[in-house]
Amino acid sequence: MKYRLTRKQKKMLIRIIAAGVLCGLIALITHLLEIEGILKLILFLIPYIIVGYDVLRTAGKNILHGQVFDERFLMAIATIGAFATGEYPEATAVMLFYQVGELFQSIAVGRSRKSIASLMDIRPDHAVVIRDDQELEVSPDEVTKGEIIVIRPGEKIPLDGTIIEGHTTINTAALTGESMPCDSGEGDRVISGTLNLTGLIKVRTESEFSQSTVSRILELVENSSEKKAKVENFITKFARWYTPCVVIGAVLLAVIPPVFTDISSWAEWSKWIGRALVFLVVSCPCALVVSIPLSFFGGIGGASREGILIKGANYMESLSKIDTVVFDKTGTLTKGKFIVDDIHPSQVSVDLLLDIASVAESYSSHPVAESIINAHKGHIDKSRLGKVEEIAGRGIKAEVDGEVYYVGNGKLMEDIRSDWHECHLQGTIIHISKGTEYMGHIVINDEIKSDSKDAMAKLKAIGVKKTVMLTGDKKAVADHVGEVLGLDEIHSELLPADKVSRVEELLKTSGTLAFVGDGINDAPVLTRADIGIAMGAMGSDAAIESADVVLMDDKPSKIALAIRTARRTMRIVWENIIFALGVKALILVLGAVGIAGMWLAVFGDVGVLVIAILNSMRALRRLPE
Amino acid sequence: MKKTFELEDLDCAHCAQKMQDAIAKIDGVDSVIVNFLSQKMTLEAADEKFDDILKQAIKTIKKVELDCTVVL
Numbered sequence: 152m153k154y155r156l157t158r159k160q161k162k163m164l165i166r167i168i169a170a171g172v173l174c175g176l177i178a179l180i181t182h183l184l185e186i187e188g189i190l191k192l193i194l195f196l197i198p199y200i201i202v203g204y205d206v207l208r209t210a211g212k213n214i215l216h217g218q219v220f221d222e223r224f225l226m227a228i229a230t231i232g233a234f235a236t237g238e239y240p241e242a243t244a245v246m247l248f249y250q251v252g253e254l255f256q257s258i259a260v261g262r263s264r265k266s267i268a269s270l271m272d273i274r275p276d277h278a279v280v281i282r283d284d285q286e287l288e289v290s291p292d293e294v295t296k297g298e299i300i301v302i303r304p305g306e307k308i309p310l311d312g313t314i315i316e317g318h319t320t321i322n323t324a325a326l327t328g329e330s331m332p333c334d335s336g337e338g339d340r341v342i343s344g345t346l347n348l349t350g351l352i353k354v355r356t357e358s359e360f361s362q363s364t365v366s367r368i369l370e371l372v373e374n375s376s377e378k379k380a381k382v383e384n385f386i387t388k389f390a391r392w393y394t395p396c397v398v399i400g401a402v403l404l405a406v407i408p409p410v411f412t413d414i415s416s417w418a419e420w421s422k423w424i425g426r427a428l429v430f431l432v433v434s435c436p437c438a439l440v441v442s443i444p445l446s447f448f449g450g451i452g453g454a455s456r457e458g459i460l461i462k463g464a465n466y467m468e469s470l471s472k473i474d475t476v477v478f479d480k481t482g483t484l485t486k487g488k489f490i491v492d493d494i495h496p497s498q499v500s501v502d503l504l505l506d507i508a509s510v511a512e513s514y515s516s517h518p519v520a521e522s523i524i525n526a527h528k529g530h531i532d533k534s535r536l537g538k539v540e541e542i543a544g545r546g547i548k549a550e551v552d553g554e555v556y557y558v559g560n561g562k563l564m565e566d567i568r569s570d571w572h573e574c575h576l577q578g579t580i581i582h583i584s585k586g587t588e589y590m591g592h593i594v595i596n597d598e599i600k601s602d603s604k605d606a607m608a609k610l611k612a613i614g615v616k617k618t619v620m621l622t623g624d625k626k627a628v629a630d631h632v633g634e635v636l637g638l639d640e641i642h643s644e645l646l647p648a649d650k651v652s653r654v655e656e657l658l659k660t661s662g663t664l665a666f667v668g669d670g671i672n673d674a675p676v677l678t679r680a681d682i683g684i685a686m687g688a689m690g691s692d693a694a695i696e697s698a699d700v701v702l703m704d705d706k707p708s709k710i711a712l713a714i715r716t717a718r719r720t721m722r723i724v725w726e727n728i729i730f731a732l733g734v735k736a737l738i739l740v741l742g743a744v745g746i747a748g749m750w751l752a753v754f755g756d757v758g759v760l761v762i763a764i765l766n767s768m769r770a771l772r773r774l775p776e
Numbered sequence: 777m778k779k780t781f782e783l784e785d786l787d788c789a790h791c792a793q794k795m796q797d798a799i800a801k802i803d804g805v806d807s808v809i810v811n812f813l814s815q816k817m818t819l820e821a822a823d824e825k826f827d828d829i830l831k832q833a834i835k836t837i838k839k840v841e842l843d844c845t846v847v848l
């Protein structure tokens with residue numbers, strides 16, 4: 152990808168090249184003409200000042216402000232010290248390499264920022280709004296809520312809204328990482344940032360641009376770097392004492408050995424001062440301080456491209472350590488869309504049973520009630536419904552056509568002493584009784600998602616120790632689902648408060664626990680778990696708000712991918728830490744012993760920095776399946 | 777009032793941290809975040825004092841990293 156240097160960077164590059172060339176020439180000249188002493192010093196000062204004047208100036212300024220352990224000040228001391236001990240070419244080379252390192256760092260960080268930004272380039276840049284019957288092209292943030300916008304085939308959908316005219320297919324890959332197109336027509340919601348494929352649609356906007364899904368995702372990723380991981384905090388603390396320690400080590404190295412060997416010899420002093428200067432050169436923990444946040448930023452950016460939003464580096468860290476995953480059943484492992492599987496009437500017709508049940512449930516928004524209503528083919532006359540009373544944990548008592556009916560579970564039938572019987576089929580059974588006269592029952596099932604089984608297999612394959620399901624559904628249904636999917640533990644017939652206490656119990660025996668739900672009514676459990684994962688969040692504000700990790704689509708198989716991404720990011724972070732610290736330690740030892748000269752030390756330091764930054768960028772790459 | 781500003785030529789992660797710590801100490805600042813990776817500063821302070829505090833923040837930024845400029 153093309154990266155253009157900033158003006159500041161171009162200037163620096165010119166200075167470096169000029170100084171480098173000069174340095175080389177002067178080295179040659181002084182060698183050939185055997186120039187020594189003051190003349191040699193002055194000659195080498197030229198490239199030195201060309202390449203290093205800003206370092207010296209900043210060092211001086213910072214000292215006045217009281218910042219002693221500033222890397223520029225230490226660099227200044229190191230190089231001036233080198234001049235003082237007669238190592239003119241070394242001093243200049245050190246400054247040169249240091250500036251090369253700084254430039255590399257600046258370019259590498261700039262390129263990384265650009266990579267991540269272009270990855271996240273899901274932001275739409277224009278919208279066509281209809282005002283006074285005219286189509287106007289405007290910036291998306293100029294459209295107010297409730298206005299009508301036109302989106303042509305091939306265009307990015309600029310704002311969240313509802314289709315009021317037209318029919319099309321939509322590619323949600325930008326948000327979810329999935330390229331399976333989705334049919335949408337009038338009345339369907341569309342989400343900003345997705346791509347309109349086939350048809351022209353008119354959409355009534357439902358939020359302003361700053362509140363739209365695409366803006367919130369971008370904000371989330373940008374702000375994610377503020378939530379520091381434990382590793383980051385550790386490194387920050389480490390960096391704070393690392394520099395002073397190395398500097399003190401340098402002072403000790405410069406002073407103690409000559410005192411013990413030959414206190415009067417200037418050669419001895421300058422030898423040890425020379426070695427101490429190497430310490431100063433390696434005293435900057437920059438490679439770590441820059442590369443680690445960059446690794447996390449890259450990891451989070453890369454994950455967002457797959458439709459996995461991780462809200463902070465700390466969550467990324469916890470995600471990598473997950474050994475227990477707890478699932479909510481309905482809507483997470485199952486589609487949450489109940490369908491009537493079968494109708495078993497007793498002494499009445501199928502139609503009558505369904506009819507009574509539909510009318511009784513006609514005002515309920517419970518998914519089970521909706522499935523019954525959906526199964527009813529004709530028109531449901533709600534005026535036939537009289538008084539309705541909800542009986543918690545049981546069902547309802549409703550007046551239909553003037554008669555009292557009980558619609559609910561087996562416990563309800565027991566309570567009213569109806570002569571009911573169980574059903575031999577699996578599922579949620581809704582019994583209907585006219586008074587105490589049993590009418591029959593309706594079998595309703597919640598479809599398991601097609602990739603739930605695969606999701607479990609993937610989790611096991613990556614080493615998750617325990618998979619648990621929590622549900623308010625009855626035991627038989629829960630056990631059946633659990634068996635099909637191969638879950639380790641099943642807890643059924645739970646009230647919402649029970650779910651929280653089950654999670655608390657599980658937390659005691661697990662390392663790091665994740666809870667996966669649909670975010671809307673799982674808020675307390677999501678908060679209680681170590682990591683709260685909300686699924687199917689596309690378009691759901693509540694889900695995006697309440698969870699730590701948000702999966703834009705509703706495929707449970709993405710969880711394994713999220714965990715693998717987190718693990719890889721942490722691996723890269725640790726690789727950088729060990730590599731950077733290892734090389735620095737090596738340089739310190741070699742420097743103390745006299746093997747590593749100053750310019751070799753700078754070279755090593757710069758190398759570590761560049762390699763660490765390049766390694767961080769690996770976090771952006773797609774994981775193989 | 778809470779406002780976010782872009783920072784140009786913020787090249788040193790350590791400097792970003794130093795800036796954040798220093799600006800946080802300015803009298804009247806409710807919160808400040810300097811984000812090195814996105815090159816942005818988010819400053820929160822009382823409405824009446826905001827412009828004044830912003831000026832002080834800019835001075836602080838210049839002290840830490842001379843070339844860094846705040847895009848107003």
